[in-house]
Amino acid sequence: MTAMTPEEKFELINRNLQEVLGADQIKQILAQRDLNLYWGTAPTGKPHIGYFVPMTKIADFLKAGCHVTILFANLHAYLDNMKAPWDQLELRTKYYEATIKAMLTSIGVPLDKLKFVVGTSYQLSQEYSLDVYKMLAITTEHDAKKAGAEVVKQAASPLMSALVYPLLQALDEEYLKVDAQFGGVDQRKIFTFAEKYMPNLGYKKRAHLMNPMVAGLRGSKMSASDPDSKVDLLDDAKTVARKIKKAFCEEGNVDDNPLLEFLKVVVFPARSLTDPTYKFVVKRPEKFGGDIVFDSYQQIEDAFREKKLHPVDLKTGTADAINALLEPIRTTFKDEALIQLSKDAYGDAQAAAKQIKKPVQNSAEPDVENISKLDIRVGRIVDIKLHPDAESLYVEQIDLGEPTGPRTIVSGLAKHIPLSELQNRTVLVLTNLKPSKLRGIESNGMVLAASTSDNTTVELLDPPSEASVGDHVSFEGFDYAPVPILNPKKDVWKKCAGEMKVDGSGVAVFRNVPFVVGGGAVKARSLKDALIG
Numbered sequence: 001m002t003a004m005t006p007e008e009k010f011e012l013i014n015r016n017l018q019e020v021l022g023a024d025q026i027k028q029i030l031a032q033r034d035l036n037l038y039w040g041t042a043p044t045g046k047p048h049i050g051y052f053v054p055m056t057k058i059a060d061f062l063k064a065g066c067h068v069t070i071l072f073a074n075l076h077a078y079l080d081n082m083k084a085p086w087d088q089l090e091l092r093t094k095y096y097e098a099t100i101k102a103m104l105t106s107i108g109v110p111l112d113k114l115k116f117v118v119g120t121s122y123q124l125s126q127e128y129s130l131d132v133y134k135m136l137a138i139t140t141e142h143d144a145k146k147a148g149a150e151v152v153k154q155a156a157s158p159l160m161s162a163l164v165y166p167l168l169q170a171l172d173e174e175y176l177k178v179d180a181q182f183g184g185v186d187q188r189k190i191f192t193f194a195e196k197y198m199p200n201l202g203y204k205k206r207a208h209l210m211n212p213m214v215a216g217l218r219g220s221k222m223s224a225s226d227p228d229s230k231v232d233l234l235d236d237a238k239t240v241a242r243k244i245k246k247a248f249c250e251e252g253n254v255d256d257n258p259l260l261e262f263l264k265v266v267v268f269p270a271r272s273l274t275d276p277t278y279k280f281v282v283k284r285p286e287k288f289g290g291d292i293v294f295d296s297y298q299q300i301e302d303a304f305r306e307k308k309l310h311p312v313d314l315k316t317g318t319a320d321a322i323n324a325l326l327e328p329i330r331t332t333f334k335d336e337a338l339i340q341l342s343k344d345a346y347g348d349a350q351a352a353a354k355q356i357k358k359p360v361q362n363s364a365e366p367d368v369e370n371i372s373k374l375d376i377r378v379g380r381i382v383d384i385k386l387h388p389d390a391e392s393l394y395v396e397q398i399d400l401g402e403p404t405g406p407r408t409i410v411s412g413l414a415k416h417i418p419l420s421e422l423q424n425r426t427v428l429v430l431t432n433l434k435p436s437k438l439r440g441i442e443s444n445g446m447v448l449a450a451s452t453s454d455n456t457t458v459e460l461l462d463p464p465s466e467a468s469v470g471d472h473v474s475f476e477g478f479d480y481a482p483v484p485i486l487n488p489k490k491d492v493w494k495k496c497a498g499e500m501k502v503d504g505s506g507v508a509v510f511r512n513v514p515f516v517v518g519g520g521a522v523k524a525r526s527l528k529d530a531l532i533g
């Protein structure tokens with residue numbers, strides 16, 4: 001094999017990434033030597049197939065000559081609201097190590113080229129601890145909170161551990177002696193935090209590489225509470241096929257298609273690294289025209305856009321490709337010792353962790369006004385359908401700007417507003433209601449609407465045009481301090497809604513204080529003096 005030029009290396013390092021900070025810095029290093037970088041993962045919940053995205057990039061990095069370290073950030077798993085309890089850290093770390101290695105092997109990555117490091121092996125040293133204190137001495141609470149906002153679970157009044165988490169992640173760059181850190185785009189705020197603060201400690205500013213977050217199969221986020229939205233690494237072939245069958249996959253739509261995305265960022269790059277002649281095959285009986293073969297991802301995308309490849313066929317091919325990736329992992333996990341490890345690390349541990357978490361969360365819910373606890377955000381309805389089992393309900397996919405993708409939300413609007421009026425509409429969503437099932441479909445929030453007291457006319461509340469997706473509503477004179485999930489027993493939403501209305505000029509208010517987002521007021525289209533709910 002001929003050696004790659006620095007430019008070719010950069011191109012491979014960069015492909016399929018969503019964003020790179022410090023590209024010039026990387027290019028300069030590549031002109032002289034190979035790049036050192038690391039990817040960290042906190043051993044919390046069980047890894048799912050979304051993890052193939054960073055794994056595929058790790059394969060690219062190695063191919064480009066990079067020295068890659070994988071960090072099992074066990075201390076971070078604990079600092080993040082004790083997602084892994086202290087006495088489970090070791091087991092979870094072992095479980096992660098086994099799964100991550102199985103995934104890498106499955107896509108043909110040679111493990112002996114990688115360096116594996118466990119966080120606490122150096123993060124408890126005197127030197128590191130002293131650096132943590134130095135970091136604490138120069139970091140503002142504001143910056144620490146902001147840095148962790150998308151990664152670490154933060155209550156209204158965040159735990160100290162949640163604030164320290166990003167500081168340690170920044171320091172890891174120095175202690176792992178890297179030029180760059182790689183992670184999902186959800187890590188972006190921690191990365192920019194590191195770029196800002198590391199030089200203040202006298203350390204180098206590192207480059208940062210970010211992969212896109214893959215959407216869940218329903219075009220919504222990969223959520224642990226909706227098992228069908230994600231494929232588990234140990235799902236059997238039939239389950240994979242069933243989940244893929246249900247995936248969001250609209251004929252001709254190549255912009256919003258979780259299956260194409262997975263083929264693009266995982267299947268093709270991973271397969272073709274080890275097998276340059278890899279082809280994507282859609283098995284079809286002779287009477288429907290026989291197998292279809294694609295040499296590149298682009299061919300699949302083009303065929304799908306031109307409606308020459310039908311969703312049913314794309315699903316069959318993708319399910320087969322995913323099963324091929326998972327088969328070696330299933331085989332590895334038939335091992336008795338690994339089955340036991342999985343039970344020990346996640347069996348009773350999850351129940352135990354919940355018990356530990358409870359008091360922490362309660363004490364983190366301070367005595368603030370109910371209105372401050374609400375998290376109302378601007379969202380856009382990217383997909384909407386009638387509920388299959390209820391004629392008064394719609395099932396929407398609402399983009400709230402979350403890195404995990406759109407959320408599924410069920411609303412009782414079908415008798416009031418035609419579906420066509422809602423597609424692509426920007427709306428306000430109460431995002432921190434406890435998820436609940438409505439006729440079998442889990443709803444992860446509530447779209448806010450105004451109505452006349454007899455409920456004959458219902459209109460959505462409209463955010464002002466200045467507001468963007470993801471922005472939150474605030475109320476002057478009240479803090480914005482949302483709790484992660486509103487306590488259903490306390491009826492927080494109902495109590496607030498009782499004091500909300502659309503006033504005589506059509507503006508949504510809470511006790512006469514307008515709802516403000518993006519610098520403008522929230523309004524109903526035509527209703528005045530109406531209720532909000």
Ligand SMILES: N[C@@H](Cc1ccc(O)cc1)C(=O)O
Pocket residue numbers: 039040041042071073076151168169170172173183187
């Ligand atoms: N923040 C990463 C884990 C991580 C922890 C420490 C690091 O140094 C790097 C990465 C995650 O969300 O999983």
